Amino acid sequence: MSDTQPPMEWPNFADIPLEEAIPTSRPKGQALSRFVWWDGEIRRAEKQSVHYYANALHYGTAVFEGIRVYPTSRGPALFRVQDHMRRLLGSARLYGMSIPYGVAELVQGAVQVTRQNGINHAYIRPLAFFGYGPIDIKPKQACAVSVFIATRELGTFLGEKALRNGARVTISSWRKFHHSALPTMAKASGHYANSVLAAHEALDRGYDDAILLNQDGTVSSATGENVFFVRDGQLCTNDEASSIVPGITRDTILRLAQEAHVPISVKAFTREEMMRAEEIFLTGTAAEVTPVCEIDGVEFRTGKDTLGARLQRAYLATVTGKDARHHDWLTWL
Ligand SMILES: Cc1ncc(COP(=O)(O)O)c(C=O)c1O
Structure with a gap:
């Protein structure tokens, strides 16, 4: 079992000191533009x-x-x-x-x-x-x-503490609507009523965010982020068959992990598979790569030696143009 295995030696990704991963000069508010x-x-x-x-x-x-x-x-x-x-x-x-x-x-x-x-x-x-x-x-x-x-x-989405040290997450009592009921891949306003219910529930329970199961009983996603977990040397996530929005951040993380030869598994996973993970993180444009430190009282590994922290660093290096291999993803003004 994963508990008895020694910590993995993960690739180092972009050559940037871990301390520099999250810039400190982010906006604090959400001021509207003119x-x-x-x-x-x-x-x-x-x-x-x-x-x-x-x-x-x-x-x-x-x-x-x-x-x-x-x-x-x-x-x-x-x-x-x-x-x-x-x-x-x-x-x-x-x-x-x-x-x-x-x-x-x-x-x-x-x-x-x-x-x-x-x-x-x-x-x-x-x-x-x-x-x-x-x-x-x-x-x-x-x-x-x-x-x-x-x-x-927009500075951080789930808060700087969550981005650095991990978010506290609950499993929602609301299920994610199935892709046979609404086209889950679409980012449509009406779909977000489901996320609002789950996010309010998380708020009322004192958590930062919620993960929703889908109608098949497997994990779908968080309220506005895709879910990744790491177990037994593999990076795991699900796909559209699990009623998710297939995130562009998710795709970026999969590409960065592939390039670094990290073993990857993309398939539906259950709550119990996820809860046995060593580490979990969430991905989304707003939330970027946010580690999860706890789900409903169960703790997960965070910190700079985790694969999630390394991928967060690689992601932030990519989006800020520090990794020249991915300048094709950037559009300069
Ligand atoms: C429900 C949901 N899942 C996943 C994502 C992540 O998508 P992306 O990485 O493209 O922002 C989002 C955010 O857009 C979302 O709202």
Whole structure:
């Protein structure tokens, strides 16, 4: 069993001292920016409004993305923005929403609004929604689609303590909706009611976040992050068959681990398999690579010798342009 095995010798990844992994100069608040890209042009953010009868407000019919901008030695850069815009268009397609822009135009919009707002450490939120129309549930028939790209400051998501020392997580009593009920891969606003219930439950129980099981009884994901665990020398995570949003951070971690020849297993896993892990971490654009120190009173390894800490360091080196092998993932302003 894993308890009796000696600690693994994990690869060192990017050549950066562990202490430097998490920069200290992150924004503390979530201040909104002055400008927003809205239907193809830059506008003053405070002048924009959404109709109170917008279909999206009533029925959750919006799709969105979350993209980060990181400071690099060559100035601010967006991380994997093309992949995010591709996923946005995929989510829209699943909801019958036609967006009159392609990936290149959306990327251009994101670059433009980030530059205009003069920020170098931010979270970018592209969102497309069905607007004003009749009170029915066929928005693709009669509701205009609007698209905006907003930006705001974002330091850490689950808090700096969680990023450094680990998050305390509970298993939610709410199940993740099955991919046969809603297209789980889509980042659609309505889907997040499920995450809100689980996140509120975590809050009420005194935890930082919650992990949801799916309708098959295996682990799905956390409220806004994918789940990885490490056991017996293997890095494990699940895939779309487990009703997850297949995260771009998840994909980045798998690529970095593959390149370092870490043994990987991608398949559905049960709660008991996860609870027997040596270490667990969560991945997401907002949460980055956040170690889990506890699930419902059971403790897991954290600290700089863990694979999670090494991958966190490799990830942060990648997104800030310190790892030249992955500059193709960065879009400089
Ligand atoms: C439910 C859910 N799972 C996983 C993720 C992670 O996706 P990504 O790494 O692309 O941000 C997110 C965040 O977007 C999410 O909301």
